[in-house]
Amino acid sequence: VDTALRAALISLPALGVRRLRRRVRQAVVDVVRELVAHEETPRHPEVIGRPPREPVPDTRPGPEQPQRYVVPGLRGHTRLVAGMVYANRPWRLFGSLSRALAGVFATATVLFINSATWNLATALGAVQHAVITAVSAVALTLWIIVDHQLWERGDDLPARHHPLYPYNLVTLVTIALAVVVLATALFATLVAVSFLLLDASVLHKFIGRQVGVGDYLFLAWFITAIAMVGGAFGTSLEGDEKVSDAAYGRRQRERQRMLRQMSRPERGGRRGPDTTDG
Known part of the structure; x- marks a missing residue:
């Protein structure tokens, strides 16, 4: 004021x-x-x-x-980080990345029609499914951040720049929430498709026992977790600028462009990263 x-x-x-x-x-x-x-x-x-x-x-x-x-x-601090993540609108990230979505749904489709997937998904327990899901979600989150250089480093910014908190934390939370939203939407879609297209008698023939609702849920859960790997490959086909535009709000993008312009002369003409938008 x-x-x-x-x-x-x-x-x-x-x-x-x-x-x-x-x-x-x-x-x-x-x-x-x-x-x-x-x-x-x-x-x-x-x-x-x-x-x-x-x-x-x-x-x-x-x-x-x-x-x-x-x-x-x-x-x-919590209010600030939450406000910055909300401004980035993580629930819209994958909606702007068509190649990433194509990788996720293509992988899910291949797994869904594979009988080996049916046997493996129904044989695993809830704890094993949870571990697989957590590992795949963390892997996809880190893959997006590292592959598209969304993590800010102190030596890439001007010396007068403030500490990197909370920008890297906001980046991590934003991408993680986007992955959770994607997994939730994919799981709901697979559950609906499983009940509509996969007849219980067909599933019973391959797993060799009576089929219940839990089997359909475990199948959708397993495919969702593995399909996250396909999403990682899909994001690699996206341009860095497109990923950063999808991951961050307008103010974050403007801040990063300004910092890149400021940092170049201070590093003696050394070119900074083109895609950091944390």
Whole structure:
């Protein structure tokens, strides 16, 4: 809040995810009160926060410096990360990556019509399915981050840049949630297709015992986990810029482009990564 310039800036991700519209209204009220009525005590400190313990230095000369408000502690950090992840809209990531979706569904289709898959899926227990799913989800998440260079490194950014937290954490959570959304949608689709197309008598012929609802669920679960590997190969066919555009909101992309431009002259012309959008 800059009373001298009669201007203020509110970070929407810092306000979190829950009741965002209400929090924005409350923050605007506090900001306007300080700009117009010069009331420095906010009515909604739980929303707008409080001045930091250590004042942030400002480059503008003169006694009138902008007043900054932060939400300290674990609550503030959690709210910020949640707001940044929400701004990235992870549930829309794979919807923008046609090749990745093609890899996932092509793998699932091949596995679905394979009798060896039926025998293996119905023979494994819930714990084994959970382990396979966790491993494949982690592998797909890490594959996307590493293959498309979404992880920020300190030596790729200007020396004056702030610590990389929370950008890498936001990247990890965003991609992980996108993988969870993809797996959930694929599992629901496979369950429906299994009950519609796979007759119990046909499945009974191959597994050699009575078929129950759990067998259909385990089959869909197993195929979902393995199909994540196909998704990893599919994402490799996507361009780095397309993946970063799908993974991040507009503000994150603009920030990364600006940082790349700033970092090149500081490294003596060394070319920075083209695709980091964390």
